[in-house]
Amino acid sequence: MNKRALKRLLKDRRALITPEDHGLTRPTGPGRRAPGLSQHQVDQLVNRAFGTYHRLESGTYPNAPVDLLRDIARLFALNEQEWISLCRYARGEDPPSPLYDTSGDAVPAAWEDAVAAVAHPAYVTDASWNLLTCNEQFHRLFASGRAPENTMRWMLIDGREQLTDWANAWAPLVMTQLQAALAQRADDKVLCEIERELLSDPLARPLYEVGGTSVHPDGDERPIWHAADGPGWVTMCVAQPMSAPGARFMILIFRPGPRRSSQRPPMLQAR
Template sequence: MNRTALQKLLKDRRAQISPESRNLPRPTGRGRRAPGLTQEQVDQLLGYPTRTYQRLESGNYPNPPVDLLRDVAHLYGMSEQEWISLCRYARGEDPPGPLHDTAGDAVPGAWADAVAAVNYPAYVTDASWNLLTCNQAFHALFDSGRAPRNTMRWMLLDGRDQLTNWETAWAPLVMPQLQAALAQRPDDKVLRQIENEVLADPLARPLYEAGGASIHPDGDERPIRHATEGPGWVTMCVAQPLTAPGSRFMMLLFRPGARHPSPNPGMLHAD
């Protein structure tokens, strides 16, 4: 727990909400000069016993439940970044999931310019793997000359002709990504529809049901057939736009021909 940071975050956000905006009276007692809601009013609005919030804001609530933190974050209208900070300050860990159902649906427009400036195939998808933006090098990767609207569906269903050794080199690694995403976003209609299509496919279903533990492709090398450059390998570099949990930025380092050792194997460490 970071008590000082927690106190500042909660006190500042509480001060931004006037009691009148929540149909509550503004206390006028002696010495009451602080703006915003009182700590007692926060308990009242959230339906918690008296002094519950006071314990949280003062840093005297060891390992507070996530449900309490989520209720406070919603009341204060926190952003996803503030939600992450709240959980880190109060519990010493990242939240189990995003604060808002719409998290990961959109990224700042500057990402379009950033992706366009990359020489390698690059793109950004939302939390449902819908393509938000990509560069021309990514379009050129596909037989149709156009990138798919959803990269998860393409990897699991539509792109098998281009994904070399799909059953062994791609599917066992991508299927767990879909399962993990649905565990975190069970109401995602796009991902649920992809799952239904996978389960209806006789080749994909047993691989999906087999499960797996690999859910992050960052640094992976996989075989692929480039539409114009022929067979080769891609190394995946993955990052996440911080304002959109669940979205992802992907850069594919394509090398034609037979697999050969990466020029930068292993992990990078500061000296």
């Protein structure tokens, strides 16, 4: 627990919340000078016992429950980065899930310029793997000259002929990503529809039902047929926009010809 940082975050954000916006009056008792909600009003609004919020803000509530932190974070309208900070300060760990169901649906517009500046094929998708933006190098991968609208659907359903050795090199790894995403976003309509199509496919269903450990593709190398440059391999570099949990920024480093090595290169580490 980081008591000083926790108190500063909570106190500053509490001061921004107007009691009248929540049907409450501004406290006027002796010594009451602080703006925003009182600590007792926070207890009222998150339906907790008197003194609960005071314990949290003062740093005397070790390992505060995640559901309490989530209720307070939403009351204070924290963003996703502040939500992560709150959990780290109060519990010493990252949150188990995003603060809002809509997180991951959009990224800052600056990502469009960032993607366009990358020399390799690059793109950004939302938490449902819908394509938000990509560069011309990514468009060149496809025979149509246009990137797919949903990269998860392309990897599992529409792009099988382009993804070399799909049943072994792509499907098992991508399918576990889909299963992991649905474990956290069970009501995602786009991902649920992709899962339904896989389960109705005689080739895909047995592979999907095997399951397995979710393998993050960062640094992985997989075979592919480049529409313009022929057969080769892509090394995947993956990052996540910090303001959009579940969204992803992908760079595909394409190398034509046979695979150079079956082993991953060593990790980069500071000396």
